[in-house]
Amino acid sequence: MSEEPAAEGGTAPAVEISGLRYAFGARAAVDGIDLRVAAGEVFGLLGPNGAGKTTTIRLIVTLLPCPPGSVRVFGLDAARERMAVRRCVGYVPQQLSADGALTGRQNVALFARLYGVPRAEREERVARSLSAMGLEEAADRLAGTYSGGMMRRLELAQALINRPRLLVLDEPTIGLDPMARAVVWERIGALRAETGMTVLVTTHYMDEAEQHCDRVALMSLGRIRALGVPAELTAGLGPEASLEDVFRACAGDSLSFLDAAGGDARDIRSTRRTASRLG
Numbered sequence: 364m365s366e367e368p369a370a371e372g373g374t375a376p377a378v379e380i381s382g383l384r385y386a387f388g389a390r391a392a393v394d395g396i397d398l399r400v401a402a403g404e405v406f407g408l409l410g411p412n413g414a415g416k417t418t419t420i421r422l423i424v425t426l427l428p429c430p431p432g433s434v435r436v437f438g439l440d441a442a443r444e445r446m447a448v449r450r451c452v453g454y455v456p457q458q459l460s461a462d463g464a465l466t467g468r469q470n471v472a473l474f475a476r477l478y479g480v481p482r483a484e485r486e487e488r489v490a491r492s493l494s495a496m497g498l499e500e501a502a503d504r505l506a507g508t509y510s511g512g513m514m515r516r517l518e519l520a521q522a523l524i525n526r527p528r529l530l531v532l533d534e535p536t537i538g539l540d541p542m543a544r545a546v547v548w549e550r551i552g553a554l555r556a557e558t559g560m561t562v563l564v565t566t567h568y569m570d571e572a573e574q575h576c577d578r579v580a581l582m583s584l585g586r587i588r589a590l591g592v593p594a595e596l597t598a599g600l601g602p603e604a605s606l607e608d609v610f611r612a613c614a615g616d617s618l619s620f621l622d623a624a625g626g627d628a629r630d631i632r633s634t635r636r637t638a639s640r641l642g
């Protein structure tokens with residue numbers, strides 16, 4: 364496993380997780396994970412349905428409670444300093460959160476009010492967020508007329524309104540066609556280059572993770588099975604190896620990545636619902 368890049372100038376890691384567990388009843392969704400995401404990285408959390416990816420990111424963004432000291436965001440304790448953590452995080456969940464009956468601009472303006480952006484700055488901040496996602500021209504159209512890719516980018520624009528240092532995206536490209544997926548990644552890349560923002564993303568798409576993430580963690584059944592730079596992880600298995608091969612080797616599993624044990628019908632239904640709404 365390769366170590367995360369050294370933090371520059373003593374900056375705290377964007378995310379630091381130690382010994383994290385979370386159970387729904389008797390079922391351990393997250394089963395003792397340790398993870399560091401360096402400031403400025405694009406970090407991918409990969410795994411089959413039910414691996415524990417969404418639960419992990421809900422713990423990071425403080426939507427689920429965690430024990431003190433187990434999750435830190437830029438050094439802030441997610442258990443004890445929840446509001447401070449929320450202020451530096453932008454989160455785009457898997458389920459759609461934009462209102463089709465409002466224009467793109469109105470949707471983002473609503474988030475500006477929710478996040479308490481001062482009235483005098485709102486118009487400019489809304490315009491900047493929309494432009495960062497390439498939605499200037501469509502800004503005054505009803506979001507209900509947007510394509511799946513534009514809708515995703517609108518949600519990203521909403522999440523950018525509080526100028527987060529950490530952007531957390533749950534399956535940002537699921538259900539999108541290859542062209543729309545490429546545009547979403549292009550915008551994420553440009554954003555990172557311009558702002559140095561840290562991006563933590565979950566995805567089922569191995570090829571996208573290989574291409575766009577600085578490092579990845581492969582999860583199954585609530586545990587991290589492999590962690591590192593995609594090219595380094597695959598190199599150990601030969602020139603033709605993919606991240607799916609790495610996953611199979613680590614999880615000791617003959618199943619394909621997407622079929623690996625862990626996902627129940629509820630997990631798969633939720634993924635399909637998102638995909639079909641965006642498709």
Ligand SMILES: Nc1ncnc2c1ncn2[C@@H]1O[C@H](COP(=O)(O)OP(=O)(O)OP(=O)(O)O)[C@@H](O)[C@H]1O
Binds near residue numbers: 393625626634
């Ligand atoms: N609210 C809940 N109540 C009960 N069990 C849950 C709940 N949310 C998740 N789980 C269970 O916890 C485990 C991890 O789920 P989680 O959603 O974190 O996985 P995931 O890797 O994000 O999957 P997906 O790719 O389908 O989003 C699964 O077994 C899931 O069924």
